[in-house]
Amino acid sequence: MNNAARSLRLAVVGHTNTGKTSLLRTLSRDPDFGQVQDSPGTTRHVEGLRLMMGGSAVIELFDTPGMEDGMALLDYLDQLAEPGVRLDGPERIQRFLDSPESHRRFEQEARVLRTLLECDAGIYVIDARDPVLGKHRDELAVLASCGHPLLPVLNFTHSPDLRIDEWRSALSRLGLHAVVEFDTVAPPLDGEDQLYDKLALLLDPHAPTLRAMKRDIAEQRQQRHADALLLVAEMLIDVAALRLSTPAEPPAMEEAAERLRRLARQREARGIDALLKRYNFRSADFPQHSFPLQGERWDMDLFHPQALKDFGIQVGKGMAAGAMAGATVDMFTAGISLGAATLLGAAAGGLWQGADKLGRRLLGKLRGYQELTVDDAVLRLLAMRGLALIAALERRGHAAHGPIEIEELIDDRAEALRKEQLPEPLLEARASPEWSTLLEEHYQPSNRRNQAVRKLATELGA
């Protein structure tokens, strides 16, 4: 049988409670795989998993129960060895698997060994915080007798109290020189790449598959990032173009401002849900109410002044407070200066249609209506929160527990968003109320809007 044509089979083995299931959750991007608990013997069966590339299965991974009694097993293997009969590693293991204790005392270990015998290689997961003990060496000896290459993966490398050097030298002494450093809670950006590269070194016939998988993962990551930026750009355009017209009396204006805020909040919530889904996380991972940031708690509300301060956005003097918070009253002059081009276009293209739209606004103005839009500062905040969430999602592995943590953005792009003029597509959106999908009666699909969304996404990602 041609080894390379069949999908690559890997057994994930190791001492109990080292994060084997978590590793598989991270690699498979599936937060529901297996069961994860900080206790020994959580996984007691062998569970399989296929990694897909382009819709077809390429690599098959097997989560195994942890080895708990490696020393006694090695003793038992010695006991089974008949004097005068020389058996090689796999034969010894097979003999063990046919013995009575493989169904009783060593049933867990037997499952692991049976799986490893049927696979092409084993990934040996190590908790890098554990000391190197005799029982680990014995386990490795047993696993190595199965006759397949073993790739050690040091897990929890982003925790304090590490013993990486101890482990590296101990593994070297056992002949295992290729080691991968990983962390299932906050996976290093190149962790998966390291894994596939070193597997390719160990398993030469499968190297093309592994390299292709590595490339596919990188492409998927880029695609996800691009899609995420587009989702944020759509959200920003929708909110920037939102425009409510209201009579000029305070109670009506406050009501309209409240409606404006509600629509903006709902749109942000939808945007967050879409981002979570795109990265295959659950909504429960990002609670809608306050979440901790560097020890501070702040109100999730988009329109709270503290929220702006926390992201370092200056609140302009003219920004309204209280009931009118977050809404800007458009003096209509800004609208008409940018709308001059619209007027011309309307005249040329759809005479009465354009006049109808502009006419509605003119009529409103004549009747003493004002137009409310969302403050610039709030748009900046929306953009920064969106980008901060994307950054957090990129960093997070699917084995992580606990809520997603947002970190403040400190780079040139964030500075530009904070201080400089709003990106051009957003300015254009402000003058084009028909771009906002939040008010269905005014929304018109247009090619210009699609272009603006794409341009904004590129600018946000730059």
Place this chain on the structure above:
Amino acid sequence: MRHGSAARRRQTREALNGAMSQRFFEHWITETLRLRESLWGPLEDSAEAGLARAGDGNFPERVAHRARLLAQREGLDTVVQRWRQAARIVLIAFMVLAVLAGASAAAGALGNGTRPVNLAMAIMGLLGLNLVTLVLWGLSFAMRGGDTGSLLADAWLNLTRKLARGPDAALAPRALLEILSRQKATRWCAGVLGHGVWVIALVSCLATLMALLAVRRYSFQWETTLLSPDTYVWIVHALGALPSLLGFPQPSADIVRASGNVQSLPESAQALWSGWLLGVVAVYGLAPRIAALAISLFVSRRRLSRMTVDASLPGIAELHDRLMPPSVSTGVDAPAPQPVLPGTGRHAGRVETGRRCVLGVELPEDVAGPLLEAARNAPSTSAEASDHDTPSGITDLGVIDTREQRRQVLDALRSRPAERLLVACDARQTPDRGTSALLSELRTLSQAMQVCLLPADAEARRAQWQKLLLQTGFEPDQIAASTHAGMTWLMEDRNPEAPST
């Protein structure tokens, strides 16, 4: 059986679609579903998503598959069909109106034959509006604004919107506009519609003209107050140049001049004028429209043929991991076995009185050191037996890690079992079955045993250790809370009334 009826339903639907290509319809359905989900939240789709995943294909194909199944379930495809029917009705109404308009324009321009036909007015009446709207359509490309660039198409859309019923009904035209605008084909498709209707109107106009000119007697003249006859000659010849290339007659200069006064015109001149008029209408009215129609058809067909599902749209990007899962679970091999812990034997056999031992199991340096220090410095009690290797009388069995070390210690204890044994374990590591087996065995080699979990402040896995120790058969009071408590227990006299010297 179910497959068969589904296939038959599909066939009927395809037959109903008629001229419209199946692919375009699928895109329309996909977009309608996307809009619906983005407006009213995602639909429950586990069955449909499963079918889409099973159906293979790349991501856009799976999205379309899922959309097809969900649209069938939710009745969205009937919504779209109903809208198409309404649209067709309105379109037919427009076409009928166009025929009538063309005919009435022709009839109005020519009048009933009692008065001479004023050529200038006739031409303006027949071609004026047509030319203006054609020029506007051309200009609409230069400008940004406007919806579809064609007044007729806008009117058509508005009417169909008004005819639609139900909450989902507005989705169909909006979805159509979205997919057209994404392909940048809105203007062109609207152009096809607008120009098509105009072509019908103009054809009807020409036909009516020809019919009327054939059965009634008309006389043509031109009138002017400001312009001179030569200007008219020039205008007539200029306008007639193109039609004459196609074979339409061109009145000569004399006839043109003579037409200022209709009485002196021969019959043949009227025929020349009617030919000329038909030529002008055909070349300056119908032909540009046909050309515009042809261009619109060509461009819109080309742009629509490139239609694909854009995988990064909101509403579709989120489906990526659902329809193209990065991994698929293949299930377990067998149910998990019951954990088997080694038997809890009790000590049998002799014990060496006064032998008190302390032992570390897999303790790292930072914990083993203080423990052995404490053992060395524990207050001494009785002055029994001589081979104590610590001043306090506690035997330090060391820290065991490897198999050999375990074997040695177990052998040592077998030959000289202890009265009291204190075993210290690392509370920071995960307890496992191997450790449990070792502790069990140690218990059989001593009369009384306690386990001490160090360091005392390590909280994370303490509960697991306690659970394992209880499962191994230890009592809660056999778990020492700290080094000090352990040492105190170890140094306790078994017989409190023993004489002290």
